Amino acid sequence: MLVSAAVAIADARIGKYGERTFSGRPHTVMERSYIAFKSSAWIVVLSGFVEPLLYLFSFGYGLGKFIGTMNVGHGHVVTYAAYIAPALLATSAMNGAIYDSTFNVFWKIKFDRIYEGMLATSLGPLDVALGEIGWALLRGFAYAVGFTTVIVPMGLIQNWWGILAIPAAVLIAFGFAAIGMAITTYMNSFQQMNMIQVVMLPMFLFSGSFYPLSVYPHWTQEIIKALPLWHAITLVRSLTLGDISLGLLPHIAYFLVMIFLGLFFTTRRLTALFMR
Amino acid sequence: MNSPAPILIRATGLTKKYEDFVAVNGIDFSVAKGDSFGFLGPNGAGKSTTMRIIAATLNRSSGSIEILGKDPELHGPQIRAHLGVVPQQDNLDQALTVTENLYVYGRYFGLPKKFIRAKIEELLEFAALEEKRDVKVEALSGGMKRRLTIARALISEPEILMLDEPTTGLDPQARHILWDRLFRLKEQGVTLLITTHYMDEAEQLCDRLIVMDKGSIMAEDSPSGLIKTYSTKEVLEVRFGSDKNALVAGELEALCERIEVLPDRILMYGEDGEHLLHTMKESGLQPLTSLVRRSSLEDVFLRLTGRSLIE
Amino acid sequence: MTNKELERQGSLKIVDTAKIMKYGALFVASARLRTLSKWMISVIAASFANPLFYLLSIGVGIGSFVNAHSTNHTIDGVPYLTFLAPALLAMVAIQDGLSEVTLPTLQGFLWEKNFFAMNATPITGKQIALGTFLAAVTRTFFSVLVYFIVIVAFGAVDSGRSWIAIITAMFASSAFAALMMGITAWAKNSDLLLTFVGRFIVMPLFLFSGTFYPLSSMPIFLQWLGWISPLWHSIELGRYFTYGHHLSGTALALHFGYLLAMLVFGLLFSFNEFEKRLSK
Numbered sequence: 001m002l003v004s005a006a007v008a009i010a011d012a013r014i015g016k017y018g019e020r021t022f023s024g025r026p027h028t029v030m031e032r033s034y035i036a037f038k039s040s041a042w043i044v045v046l047s048g049f050v051e052p053l054l055y056l057f058s059f060g061y062g063l064g065k066f067i068g069t070m071n072v073g074h075g076h077v078v079t080y081a082a083y084i085a086p087a088l089l090a091t092s093a094m095n096g097a098i099y100d101s102t103f104n105v106f107w108k109i110k111f112d113r114i115y116e117g118m119l120a121t122s123l124g125p126l127d128v129a130l131g132e133i134g135w136a137l138l139r140g141f142a143y144a145v146g147f148t149t150v151i152v153p154m155g156l157i158q159n160w161w162g163i164l165a166i167p168a169a170v171l172i173a174f175g176f177a178a179i180g181m182a183i184t185t186y187m188n189s190f191q192q193m194n195m196i197q198v199v200m201l202p203m204f205l206f207s208g209s210f211y212p213l214s215v216y217p218h219w220t221q222e223i224i225k226a227l228p229l230w231h232a233i234t235l236v237r238s239l240t241l242g243d244i245s246l247g248l249l250p251h252i253a254y255f256l257v258m259i260f261l262g263l264f265f266t267t268r269r270l271t272a273l274f275m276r
Numbered sequence: 277m278n279s280p281a282p283i284l285i286r287a288t289g290l291t292k293k294y295e296d297f298v299a300v301n302g303i304d305f306s307v308a309k310g311d312s313f314g315f316l317g318p319n320g321a322g323k324s325t326t327m328r329i330i331a332a333t334l335n336r337s338s339g340s341i342e343i344l345g346k347d348p349e350l351h352g353p354q355i356r357a358h359l360g361v362v363p364q365q366d367n368l369d370q371a372l373t374v375t376e377n378l379y380v381y382g383r384y385f386g387l388p389k390k391f392i393r394a395k396i397e398e399l400l401e402f403a404a405l406e407e408k409r410d411v412k413v414e415a416l417s418g419g420m421k422r423r424l425t426i427a428r429a430l431i432s433e434p435e436i437l438m439l440d441e442p443t444t445g446l447d448p449q450a451r452h453i454l455w456d457r458l459f460r461l462k463e464q465g466v467t468l469l470i471t472t473h474y475m476d477e478a479e480q481l482c483d484r485l486i487v488m489d490k491g492s493i494m495a496e497d498s499p500s501g502l503i504k505t506y507s508t509k510e511v512l513e514v515r516f517g518s519d520k521n522a523l524v525a526g527e528l529e530a531l532c533e534r535i536e537v538l539p540d541r542i543l544m545y546g547e548d549g550e551h552l553l554h555t556m557k558e559s560g561l562q563p564l565t566s567l568v569r570r571s572s573l574e575d576v577f578l579r580l581t582g583r584s585l586i587e
Numbered sequence: 588m589t590n591k592e593l594e595r596q597g598s599l600k601i602v603d604t605a606k607i608m609k610y611g612a613l614f615v616a617s618a619r620l621r622t623l624s625k626w627m628i629s630v631i632a633a634s635f636a637n638p639l640f641y642l643l644s645i646g647v648g649i650g651s652f653v654n655a656h657s658t659n660h661t662i663d664g665v666p667y668l669t670f671l672a673p674a675l676l677a678m679v680a681i682q683d684g685l686s687e688v689t690l691p692t693l694q695g696f697l698w699e700k701n702f703f704a705m706n707a708t709p710i711t712g713k714q715i716a717l718g719t720f721l722a723a724v725t726r727t728f729f730s731v732l733v734y735f736i737v738i739v740a741f742g743a744v745d746s747g748r749s750w751i752a753i754i755t756a757m758f759a760s761s762a763f764a765a766l767m768m769g770i771t772a773w774a775k776n777s778d779l780l781l782t783f784v785g786r787f788i789v790m791p792l793f794l795f796s797g798t799f800y801p802l803s804s805m806p807i808f809l810q811w812l813g814w815i816s817p818l819w820h821s822i823e824l825g826r827y828f829t830y831g832h833h834l835s836g837t838a839l840a841l842h843f844g845y846l847l848a849m850l851v852f853g854l855l856f857s858f859n860e861f862e863k864r865l866s867k
Contacts, residue, residue: 006432009386010357023353028383035380036371041779047786058794063649066800068656113367119333121384121432122357201637205644215648275333275352 029131140173178262615718765853
């Protein structure tokens with residue numbers, strides 16, 4: 001029997017692992033995002049890149065004068081700008097990932113019904129989840145690279161381990177994008193979506209971006225250490241300061257778990273929303 | 277003689293239950309290759325639910341269904357590769373232009389870029405959207421959006437095109453353009469699956485129909501076969517004024533094969549409407565208005581369920 | 588006539604055109620405030636939660652490092668929290684005033700187009716603008732009041748006349764809101780405008796208006812950002828009243844004058860833009 005190209009492509013996956021939820025084409029979902037992005041407002045994307053730089057200039061250099069240097073342990077002393085730069089790098093990776101994986105995704109589910117259209121094709125829910133999270137990750141990654149290329153010439157990353165901050169940013173963006181999208185698929189209203197923003201700012205302000213956790217009482221420190229941004233900041237800061245040890249593994253593991261849970265719940269929820 | 281066309285879809289005892297109600301109640305049907313197959317029924321009859329089960333985007337509760345020999349719950353992606361889906365509410369990608377919508381959709385099926393680009397030209401012509409190719413979707417009219425949705429569904433060259441209420445909400449002119457395109461597809465041998473609550477649409481487009489109500493199949497045949505079985509050749513519609521209709525009903529019943537008393541009028545079924553009108557007037561009954569017409573699927577539905585299709 | 592009919596006739600209100608023409612702005616403002624009052628608590632909570640987080644994180648957290656580093660020369664001679672508090676107070680006012688004018692203006696012209704409906708009555712464009720503005724100012728006042736109580740509770744104000752900082756904050760808020768209301772009415776691409784204003788105007792204002800450290804310690808080529816910023820003028824005045832930050836009489840007059848000019852210009856500009864847009 002003569003079959004169409006679309007059928008031949010789908011049939012080629014019969015018997016492969018996860019064939020019912022995955023068709024091996026998340027890149028086509030990312031391609032869609034890229035095409036939509038090309039005609040979207042550049043200024044919005046650009047602004048996400050500028051924001052951490054503004055913080056760096058205002059706090060690192062402005063306020064830095066009144067703070068002097070920071071003691072980062074092992075007798076290591078760095079300027080205040082060098083202290084907050086890695087935190088801003090981690091935060092911009094997070095923000096970039098969150099923009100695309102929360103509000104944009106919510107809009108696509110509730111109003112444009114984009115995923116309904118995607119899932120009427122031979123794509124599976126895991127393709128959609130990976131494609132959307134992958135795109136969100138790219139934005140986080142782009143912000144991190146942009147920020148790094150500005151701060152390296154400023155002398156804020158002074159050792160070669162610092163290069164690893166880039167892959168770390170990818171890991172961080174991936175984790176936040178996955179969890180962000182998973183949470184969004186459970187949301188019903190804009191009021192609920194606003195809760196995400198309500199959580200983001202205090203997380204940024206209290207996760208050790210601007211000073212070590214030691215200023216807090218013990219119980220507060222424990223809470224903050226449970227939050228993902230603290231792990232992200234600690235990981236990137238250790239890398240840019242060249243403080244490499246096995247102690248970094250738990251931070252990496254934290255994000256791997258986030259990625260796994262995010263993908264798992266997103267796929268499950270997309271199936272429940274559009275394929276049950 | 278040609279061997280009969282192969283069966284593409286076969287459902288037996290297909291049932292979909294939700295917590296407190298049964299959307300589809302043990303229905304059996306089969307669709308052969310090249311058929312133009314319709315589901316006719318009012319809103320809530322279970323048509324769209326059946327369509328979603330066929331489209332492998334909804335799991336059934338019980339019964340069995342095979343699409344091209346495969347179970348949609350086990351081979352969703354493979355089955356969807358055979359289908360072109362036109363949902364009831366357009367879900368075009370608002371952020372993209374006309375061609376971008378087509379392109380991206382082809383990519384979802386994994387089709388090569390070159391193949392899609394050539395196909396887009398063909399589909400733009402088919403949908404008469406060449407001039408709108410680089411226009412954002414939100415700027416299109418309702419009829420254009422529908423045509424684009426159909427074109428999008430055809431990008432993967434599906435064997436089966438599924439249309440859920442294809443012309444609901446369109447103006448008469450846009451409906452006729454759309455019907456014309458669907459005819460062309462039919463001629464090309466595409467199997468069409470159509471749900472509708474418009475009997476004229478069902479009569480125009482479908483070779484075979486199932487009439488659904490409250491999740492069950494009431495009848496199945498060709499449109500003309502249904503009319504033959506469940507109605508007479510002609511119908512006489514008369515009005516006596518809203519409070520008098522019921523009073524004269526008894527007298528009228530004796531004159532024809534069957535009557536239906538509706539709130540605003542009486543339908544009298546017979547082989548010759550004009551003759552019926554004549555005998556009625558002779559017996560001294562003078563209606564306010566009268567109309568003779570041919571039987572339609574509306575009459576079939578009324579006969580089968582005692583209710584009108586559009587309420 | 589039956590009693591019922593009489594009653595119905597009695598409750599019929601004749602539209603008092605003269606009254607509407609006189610008090611149209613107040614009608615607009617009270618309509619807006621009534622819809623807001625349903626959300627009052629959550630709105631106020633949201634608008635002062637963020638500055639509260641800054642107060643804790645920057646004021647207390649970073650403050651401990653600033654105070655430790657600068658024992659002999661604290662910023663402006665006061666504890667860091669005292670220095671920061673009036674700035675955040677002004678920021679609450681400006682941010683709230685801004686969102687309270689931009690959102691209803693976009694709603695009125697674009698999303699729900701209710702301004703056009705209002706304009707179909709004898710209410711004029713100028714009255715709609717003024718009403719929206721008055722509602723925003725009233726709403727903002729509550730946030731500022733709540734926030735002031737918070738900073739008093741933190742022990743971040745120093746003098747008996749510090750309550751005047753509420754007024755200076757409201758002054759800057761009104762001036763900026765009036766101007767931005769006009770710009771919102773003028774702009775075509777609304778969604779973009781919101782993002783643009785948020786990221787390229789409010790954020791730099793917040794970070795470079797001498798909020799976290801004196802403007803004078805910024806490089807001179809960046810100081811102009813503060814000079815044009817209503818936030819900076821408001822902060823200078825706020826600091827003057829809360830802890831006696833030194834200001835000369837001329838400086839006082841300049842700060843007030845700048846804000847007053849912005850307020851007057853902003854309102855006139857808004858009235859004009861509202862009338863123009865409604866008559867299109």
